[in-house]
Amino acid sequence: MNSARKIRYYIFLRDVLILSVSAFGGPQAHLAMLFDRMVGRRKYLTEEELIELNALCQILPGPTSTQTITALGFKVGGPNLAYLTLLVWMLPAVSIMITAAVVISSLQAKGISIGFTKFIQPMAVGFVTYAAYRISAKVVQTRTAMGLMIIAAVISRFAGSPIAFPIILIVSGAVTALKYKAQPMEMDKKFKVDWRNFILWGVVFVSVAVLGAITKERIIILFENFYRNGSLIFGGGQVLIPLLYTEFVDFKDYLTSQEFLSGFGIVQALPGPVFSFASFIGALSMREYGLLAQIAGGLVAAAGIFLPGTFLIFFVIRFWDQLKKYRVVKASLEGINAASSGLVIAAAFLLFEPIPTNFINVSMLIGTFSLLMFTKIPAPFIILAGLAAGFIF
DSSP states (O other): OOHHHHHHHHHHHHHHHHHHTTOOSHHHHHHHHHIIIIIIISOSSOHHHHHHHHHHHHHSSSOHHHHHHHHHHHHHHHHHHHHHHHHHHHHHHHHHHHHHHHHHHHHTOOOOOOGGGTTHHHHHHHHHHHHHHHHHHHHOOSHHHHHHHHHHHHHHHHOSSTTHHHHHHHHHHHHHHTTGGGSOOOSOOOOOOOOHHHHHHHHHHHHHHHHHHHHOOHHHHHHHHHHHHHHHOOSOHHHHHHHHHIIIIIISOSSOHHHHHHHHHHHHTSSSOGGGHHHHHHHHHTGGGOHHHHHHHHHHHHHHHHHHHHHHHHHHHHHHHHHTTSHHHHHHHHHHHHHHHHHHHHHHHHHHTTSOOOHHHHHHHHHHHHHHHHOOOOHHHHHHHHHHHHHHO
């Protein structure tokens, strides 16, 4: 590897690290920061490519923002850089969540105050609102796209099941695929599908299920539980929460309800992937086996929840550039991108719904949006200001 490429990869991983410690607000807010740093500043890819990549990740199961940033690492430097990207992106939040679990178990604390984060939630909605504006302004150029965006926003706002999200994207893509004749012809369209990552995902899925059933070892069962959930969940970390609660609190009784809710409160105050909450549960699930077992449980849970989506996006991303050359696929991107912007709009409403509608929260939302829209203040500084205000007031 030549020195120029090494420097480029180092800068990319440094950017990922900065995002991992400053990207508050969930997948949609993460997307806004990706636009700012990875597209606007570094130009690793275009806005259209990032929108397409994010829409592709929303169709697949797993953590959307993690898949998007890992796939970006793949495009910049191949699979080795992509795996390093995944580690750099997840480790800060995972480390904090494992530490929190160890502290809670050792002190037998049932509640942790995070009152200083009270301004972060409306600010996060401001980030999401800005992301919705950026995406819709870029991809909604026709009446069809506008209609699909509105329909997607309304349906996803009131949908009761996470499976609705990939269905919305697929149906929207099918609608605009009918306009394929308007796309230019492409001659060299042949491509070969590399099935290795898909086979790897399936082999791990079956193997850990069988191994867990045979050995009954809790550490293996934990990996299987999280790998299964990570393979089947659409809609991001918020959708994962009720499933984890049912499995680890109600069914297995590894955590108390109060411990679970304390951990969930902590992860809401952290930057990075919400799926890092799995490491908190994994660590507490192993507390009876000692400190090292707790750390191992947290790392195994993190590996289990993040790897399925990584394997699947690596499978698809290898032939995505060739696949989208087909006129039908190219035409479908109009609908997929429009629906994707609709999902972000709906997310802004859904995230703001549980927040008390008072002057301060509304002001924080509008103020955050305005700072992002009309100034060049870096996102981490905006978040740090919100945290400082929480400490003061």
